[in-house]
Amino acid sequence: MTAATDHAVFAAGDVTLQSGLVFPDMKLAYRTFGRLNPARDNAILYPTSFSAQHHDTQWLVARDGVLDPERYFVIIPNLFGNGLSSSPSNAPAALVDGRFPLVTYHDAVALQHRLLVEELGIDRLALVYGWSMGGMQAYHWAALYPEMVERAAVVCGSARCSPFNHVFLEGVKAALTADPAYRDGRFVSQPVAGMRAMGRVYAGWALSHDFYRQEAWRGLGFVSLEDFLARSWDGAFARRDANDLLAQIETWQAGDVSRCPQFGGDLPAALAAIRARILLMPGLTDSYFQVGDNEAERPLLVNARSVELSPIPSIYGHRAGNPIHIAADRAFLRHKIDALLAQ
């Protein structure tokens, strides 16, 4: 960890991606909380979600929080494309101009594995916990390193990107790239109208019909629907580089735990490889990671030590899984994770 930042960087060197392309000098930024115990069995991996950096997600790590750093050694690896780990915004110019390559979840998880083994001396994970794209990474961990993962909590995530989820993202992407700053396949400057459009499109997807009907934004400190859209969504993604956002959407859309030589696209085979205790927590009103996605996966988890499917009973849609401002959902998550860790 350098003095100027709150995180460390694992320099992975030149990395051959799943696609065969060699990514030069690939970097994985991460932050840790708590201490690894002498038995080295209290590590929790907590990968990041779409557009998030560890700053955005670390609230979950707190004494009396969902992940307790007094008891656990929590590692947050920043997902590629988030602006801290290797991303279009910080990659060598040659990669950017020649298009930033697809970095799959398999690529991300492989680098995270190297971080744990080579850098942190960890060969067992008490838990992999992830929300949204983080949940998809948790699924990949459980299937690709079954001997290492004791538990996996997939919160508003799935083993692969469903077609509906793909279409949702096509809309987000088309809105962002309708901006004039998008030329020949990449942004030559930061878009303004495109960022706002992406935020407004997202607003309808991330929260539920009931959230809006009940005007639950009032409880979040907004005075009108337009105030909520303007202050909460119009600038929601503008803090990120637009090319970084596109890179992560590409990762998301390509997400499929079975899409690798080991499983050859056979989802049942990939899910049968999982031996961990699995906790699936979709949001009851999530529009794009739907409960039905997890319901379809459940019978395929034939070798998991245990499987629990507990939808979060919430009107907060996809946000139910990252309930920084939603006490009831936070309590639900904490209760479920406490129980999982006690097993």
Add this chain to the structure above:
Amino acid sequence: MTAATDHAVFAAGDVTLQSGLVFPDMKLAYRTFGRLNPARDNAILYPTSFSAQHHDTQWLVARDGVLDPERYFVIIPNLFGNGLSSSPSNAPAALVDGRFPLVTYHDAVALQHRLLVEELGIDRLALVYGWSMGGMQAYHWAALYPEMVERAAVVCGSARCSPFNHVFLEGVKAALTADPAYRDGRFVSQPVAGMRAMGRVYAGWALSHDFYRQEAWRGLGFVSLEDFLARSWDGAFARRDANDLLAQIETWQAGDVSRCPQFGGDLPAALAAIRARILLMPGLTDSYFQVGDNEAERPLLVNARSVELSPIPSIYGHRAGNPIHIAADRAFLRHKIDALLAQ
């Protein structure tokens, strides 16, 4: 009806809108099918939906179709902003440059009423039938002219635009207006990227998770998901003028049957004014006009002669209500409308 077109135009003269603004030389384009019987009691009004012209919706009017022109005199009034009736694309330049005014459903229905009474000699409607924005117009008809409307079929519509529906449209609008052709509040030329973005955003909203999971696009003649998005959605709205689309979205978002002096924003009062037989047919998997919207309205229809709420059991989302290519949904609609007309 002129020789060059398949429709007639009702020239309404200068019309004072709900907003107080006078719309000069306002025009209502319409097409009729069948004949008014001597008793003048076989008229059906069938208003158009978002971005549609009568060409797009008249398939429903057919012998053995949902609306039978051998028995009924069917009138399709084109909604303002659709490019045939008064719209930004055909309005006097002064209106366009100074912003096309908000034309509410109340305005539209008032002009349709004049068309029926002044031009066609109709003072009773056996049925007002509408899908989507057409369904919203049907609701307005039933509440504003209760003595005239015997039956109303609201297909995937609601009495007012729900907040969730509003947010969906905010996304659509933001995607369209992210295009560089949008300047200072209007399009100075036809957008390309914005039209595509709007189509891709719409694709996720108009059809359901199950539609995409089951790859039901195969049954519609597409060979891949991308083929479906590209051929069915990227150009879906490009046949319309972009400023026209914005005008109709404004009508849609402002939609509220109670938003007039007569009802003063009191939705229960507006719905209590309805005396017709009401058939509510939301799509079971419709994302933006949700079943819950109609369920909330139902107990407020206290003076309706009868009320039936029959969700269309379909995976085709909002499209279930305009099932030109979906035989099962078409049969469902026809069966329900036959029964309603027999009452």
